[in-house]
Amino acid sequence: MSIKIGIYGYGNLGRGIENAIRQNDDMELVAVFTRRSPDTLKISTEGAKVCHVSEADAYVGKIDVMILCGGSATDLPAQTPELAKKFSVVDSFDTHARIPEHFANVDAASRVGGNVAMISVGWDPGMFSLNRLLAGAILPDGKDYTFWGKGVSQGHSDAIRRIEGVADAKQYTIPVEEALDAVRSGSCPELTTRQKHTRECFVVAEEDADLARIEREIKEMPNYFADYDTTVHFISAEELKRDHSGIPHGGFVIRTGKTGKDLEHNHVIEYSLKLDSNPEFTASVIVAYARAVSRLAKEGAVGCKTVFDIPPAYLSPKSHEELISTLL
Amino acid sequence: MSIKIGIYGYGNLGRGIENAIRQNDDMELVAVFTRRSPDTLKISTEGAKVCHVSEADAYVGKIDVMILCGGSATDLPAQTPELAKKFSVVDSFDTHARIPEHFANVDAASRVGGNVAMISVGWDPGMFSLNRLLAGAILPDGKDYTFWGKGVSQGHSDAIRRIEGVADAKQYTIPVEEALDAVRSGSCPELTTRQKHTRECFVVAEEDADLARIEREIKEMPNYFADYDTTVHFISAEELKRDHSGIPHGGFVIRTGKTGKDLEHNHVIEYSLKLDSNPEFTASVIVAYARAVSRLAKEGAVGCKTVFDIPPAYLSPKSHEELISTLL
Numbered sequence: 001m002s003i004k005i006g007i008y009g010y011g012n013l014g015r016g017i018e019n020a021i022r023q024n025d026d027m028e029l030v031a032v033f034t035r036r037s038p039d040t041l042k043i044s045t046e047g048a049k050v051c052h053v054s055e056a057d058a059y060v061g062k063i064d065v066m067i068l069c070g071g072s073a074t075d076l077p078a079q080t081p082e083l084a085k086k087f088s089v090v091d092s093f094d095t096h097a098r099i100p101e102h103f104a105n106v107d108a109a110s111r112v113g114g115n116v117a118m119i120s121v122g123w124d125p126g127m128f129s130l131n132r133l134l135a136g137a138i139l140p141d142g143k144d145y146t147f148w149g150k151g152v153s154q155g156h157s158d159a160i161r162r163i164e165g166v167a168d169a170k171q172y173t174i175p176v177e178e179a180l181d182a183v184r185s186g187s188c189p190e191l192t193t194r195q196k197h198t199r200e201c202f203v204v205a206e207e208d209a210d211l212a213r214i215e216r217e218i219k220e221m222p223n224y225f226a227d228y229d230t231t232v233h234f235i236s237a238e239e240l241k242r243d244h245s246g247i248p249h250g251g252f253v254i255r256t257g258k259t260g261k262d263l264e265h266n267h268v269i270e271y272s273l274k275l276d277s278n279p280e281f282t283a284s285v286i287v288a289y290a291r292a293v294s295r296l297a298k299e300g301a302v303g304c305k306t307v308f309d310i311p312p313a314y315l316s317p318k319s320h321e322e323l324i325s326t327l328l
Numbered sequence: 329m330s331i332k333i334g335i336y337g338y339g340n341l342g343r344g345i346e347n348a349i350r351q352n353d354d355m356e357l358v359a360v361f362t363r364r365s366p367d368t369l370k371i372s373t374e375g376a377k378v379c380h381v382s383e384a385d386a387y388v389g390k391i392d393v394m395i396l397c398g399g400s401a402t403d404l405p406a407q408t409p410e411l412a413k414k415f416s417v418v419d420s421f422d423t424h425a426r427i428p429e430h431f432a433n434v435d436a437a438s439r440v441g442g443n444v445a446m447i448s449v450g451w452d453p454g455m456f457s458l459n460r461l462l463a464g465a466i467l468p469d470g471k472d473y474t475f476w477g478k479g480v481s482q483g484h485s486d487a488i489r490r491i492e493g494v495a496d497a498k499q500y501t502i503p504v505e506e507a508l509d510a511v512r513s514g515s516c517p518e519l520t521t522r523q524k525h526t527r528e529c530f531v532v533a534e535e536d537a538d539l540a541r542i543e544r545e546i547k548e549m550p551n552y553f554a555d556y557d558t559t560v561h562f563i564s565a566e567e568l569k570r571d572h573s574g575i576p577h578g579g580f581v582i583r584t585g586k587t588g589k590d591l592e593h594n595h596v597i598e599y600s601l602k603l604d605s606n607p608e609f610t611a612s613v614i615v616a617y618a619r620a621v622s623r624l625a626k627e628g629a630v631g632c633k634t635v636f637d638i639p640p641a642y643l644s645p646k647s648h649e650e651l652i653s654t655l656l
Contacts, residue, residue: 019589023468044589100653120656127462129656130640134455136655137616137643138609140351184602259612261347261372265604267612271459272600274512276593281466284587284595288465308651312458313636315465323636325428327464328448328457 002028003294005287006059008083009069010034010041012247013092016283017067018045024287026317030063060086064297065290068092077102081109084117084304088297090290092122092282099125107304116297118305121289122282123273124148128253130307131271135255139267142257143188147175147196151249151278159224160201163217165209168237170244172200175252186256186266193227201232204240249278288315330356331622333615334387336411337397338362338369340575341420344611345395346373352615354645358391388414392625393618396420405430409437412445412632416625418618420450420610427453435632444625446633449617450610451601452476456581458635459599463583467595470585471516475503475524479577479606487552488529491545493537496565498572500528503580514584514594521555529560532568577606616643 005021007014010032021027022045031049034041038050051059056066066087070076072095080091084106093102099120110117120126124146132144153173160169179196182189201218205211215232218225235243250273259265275281289307292314296305313323333349335342338360349355350373359377362369366378379387384394394415398404400423408419412434421430427448438445448454452474460472481501488497507524510517529546533539543560546553563571578601587593603609617635620642624633641651 015589016587019587023587096656099656100649103652125656127466130462132655133640133644133651134458137619137640137645138455138612140645259344259347259351259605259608265608267604267609268600268602270598270600270602272596272598274596274598276595277587280587280593281595284466291465306652306656308641308648308656309639311637311639312461312465316461317465317468320636321428323461324431324634327460328424328427328453328634328636 002026003291004028004030004062004064005290006030006056006063006066006087007032007069008053008056008066008079009075010043011069012279013283014069016277016280017069017287018043019280020283020287021045023284024291024317026291027287031059056083057086063087064294065090067286067290077105080117080119081105084110084115085113086115087113088115088117088293090118090121090286090293092126092286093120094122094125096125103304103306110304111302114302116293116301116303116305118289118293118307118310120306121286123275123285124251126282126285126307127273128251128271131253131269132255133308135253135257135269135271139255139257139259139269141259141263142255142267144253144255145183145191145196146251146253147180148251149173149175149197149249151251151275152244152247154247156199156201156224159221160203160218163214165206165214166203167206168204168240170202170240172202174198174200180252180254183254183256184268184270186258186268188256194229197228199225199228199230201230202235202240202244203232204237205234246276247278248276249281250274291315291317330354331619332356332358332390332392333618334358334384334391334394334415335360335397336381336384336394336407337403338371339397340607341611342397344605344608345397345615346371346376347608348611348615349373351612352619352645354619355615359387384411385414391415392622393418395614395618405433408445408447409433412438412443413441414443415441416443416445416621418446418449418614418621420454420614421448422450422453424453431632431634438632439630442630444621444629444631444633446617446621446635446638448634449614451603451613452579454610454613454635455601456579456599459581459597460583461636463581463585463597463599467583467585467587467597469587469591470583470595472581472583473511473519473524474579474581475508476579477501477503477525477577479579479603480572480575482575484527484529484552487549488531488546491542493534493542494531495534496532496568498530498568500530502526502528508580508582511582511584512596512598514586514596516584522557525556527553527556527558529558530568530572531560531562532565533562574604575606576604577609578602619643619645 029048068091156171357376396419484499
C-alpha cells in the first residue's frame with residue numbers, strides 16, 4: 001500500500017515535493033493545503049485535492065505523513081508543533097541557532113498526538129549535518145569545514161532588493177577555490193569568513209538610480225556583505241531573467257583528520273553537492289525521509305527525530321535483502 | 329564507563345584498531361587475541377593483555393565488543409559466527425558477493441548468544457555502501473558509480489608477486505580522470521572496466537629475470553589485469569621500499585540524478601575519500617561502529633546489523649543535545 005502524503009504550503013518547495021512524489025512509486029499525494037483560496041491554485045497531480053489549511057483536520061487518518069513547506073522565520077515554529085499533534089510530519093526548519101528550541105516544541109507536541117515528527121530535513125541542515133556527524137565520529141582528531149555554493153542565496157538576494165533604487169537582484173555565494181584546496185591539503189587552516197566565500201551580485205537598477213550608492217550600500221551591508229569580498233554587476237531585467245532565473249546551489253563538507261601511532265597519517269573525507277535546483281533537491285531529501293517517518297510511525301515510534309536518528313535503510317524503498325545484496 | 333574492546337587478530341587492521349581506540353576517550357582496549365604464541369607479540373597499549381585465541385571464552389562478560397581483524401577469504405566466514413555466539417562483534421567482511429550468506433550465518437549465531445553483530449564495516453563495504461544507499465534514495469531517477477583509488481590493491485600486488493622471477497611488487501589502482509568528469513557531467517555514461525580504472529605496477533625482479541616475459545604475464549593476467557590498461561615499472565628493492573611502502577587508498581561514490589516536472593534539473597552527489605593508510609581508516613570506521621554496537625547491545629538489541637541499520641547518532645560520543653546544537 002502506498003504512503004499517503006499531504007503537502008502543507010505550495011511554494012517552490014511544495015511544488016518540488018509534488019514532483020518528487022511522482023518519482024517514487026510507493027508514494028501518493030493525497031492533498032495540498034494552502035492559505036490561499038484553494039480554487040486559485042492549480043496543481044499538477046491528477047486525483048489529488050487542493051484544500052484550505054483550515055480543512056486539515058478532516059484528513060487525520062487519511063494522510064500518513066504531512067510535509068510542511070513553510071518558511072523557518074515564522075511559519076514552521078508555529079505550524080510544525082501544531083500539526084505534529086495530528087499527523088506525522090516532516091519539516092525543513094533551517095534556522096540553525098533555533099533548532100534545539102524547535103526540537104523541544106515539536107517533540108512535546110508529537111508525543112501528545114502519538115506521532116513521529118522529523119525536523120530540519122534537507123541538505124543543510126540535513127545531508128551536510130549527517131556528513132559532519134559521520135566524519136567527526138570516524139576521525140576524532142580532525143577538523144571539519146562547510147562551504148556553500150556556487151549557488152543563489154535567497155536571503156542575500158532579498159536584502160539587495162530592499163535597497164532604494166533596486167528593481168530586482170540575484171546573489172551568488174561562491175566558495176573560494178584556494179580555501180577548498182588548503183582544507184583538502186590537511187593543513188587544518190584557520191579561515192576567516194572573507195577567505196572562505198565571495199559574493200557576486202547581479203542587480204537591476206531602477207531608471208536614473210544612483211548606481212555608485214547602490215553598490216556601496218550592498219558592499220557595506222553588515223552581516224550580509226561587509227565581511228566578504230563582494231562583486232556587483234548592474235544588468236538589465238532581460239539579462240537577469242535570461243541568465244539568472246535558476247535556483248542552483250550546492251556545497252562541500254570536508255573533514256581532514258589524522259590516525260596512526262604518532263598521528264602520522266592524514267585522511268580527507270569529502271561530501272559535495274552540485275544542484276540545478278535547490279528546492280527540488282531539498283524536496284527529494286524530504287520525500288526519502290518521509291518514507292522513513294511513515295515506517296517508524298507504523299512501528300509505533302513517537303517523538304521528534306532528526307537525520308541523526310534514522311537508520312539509513314528506512315529511506316530506501318528496497319527490501320533489506322535487496323539492499324544487502326546490491327548496495328553493501 | 330568506557331566501552332571495553334577486544335581485538336581478534338593483530339595484523340595491519342588490528343594495529344589500526346589499537347591506535348584508533350587510543351583516539352577515543354570512551355574506549356578501552358582490554359585484550360588482543362592472537363593465533364601466534366602470545367609472548368612473541370608486542371602491543372603498544374599499557375595494561376591491555378595479549379592472549380591466545382583459545383583464551384577468548386574467559387573474556388565473556390569482560391569485553392563489550394570484540395573486533396574481528398581476520399581476512400575475508402577464510403578467517404571471518406568461520407570466526408564471526410563462532411564469536412558472535414559469545415560476544416557482540418564487528419567485522420570488515422568485504423567479499424561483496426558472499427555478504428548475504430555471511431549475514432545469514434552471523435545473524436543466526438548472534439541470536440543464539442543474544443548479541444549484536446555488525447558485518448562488513450569499513451569504507452567499501454561501509455561508508456561507500458551507505459552513500460550509495462542515501463544517494464539512491466534521494467535521487468531515484470539516476471545512476472551511481474564507484475571509483476577506487478588512487479591506492480594500493482593488496483590482491484593485485486600479491487598476484488604479481490606470484491609470477492616467476494618477481495621478488496616484490498606493489499600495484500596501484502587509479503581512477504581515470506576523464507571518466508570521473510564524464511560521470512560528474514550528469515551524462516550517465518556507460519563505462520567499461522578499461523574506461524574506469526588504470527593499473528600501475530612497480531616490480532622488483534630477481535637477478536637475470538626475463539623482464540619482457542614478466543611484463544607480458546602481468547598485462548595478460550585474466551581478471552586482474554587483462555581488462556585494464558596496465559603500466560609496469562621495474563625498480564630496485566630500495567626504490568620500492570623508499571617510494572612505495574605506504575598503503576594509501578581512497579575513491580569516489582558519485583550519483584547523478586534528475587528532478588523536476590519534466591526531469592529538467594540535474595544533480596550531482598559526490599562522496600570521496602583520500603586516505604594515507606587504508607587499514608587505519610578502515611579501523612577508524614570500525615571503532616566508531618563498535619560504539620554503536622555497544623549501545624545497541626546495552627539497549628537489548630540482537631542479531632546481525634550493517635551500516636544500513638545504524639542510526640548515525642549512535643556512532644558519536646556526543647550527547648543527542650550536543651549533536652543537535654553543534655552539528656545539525
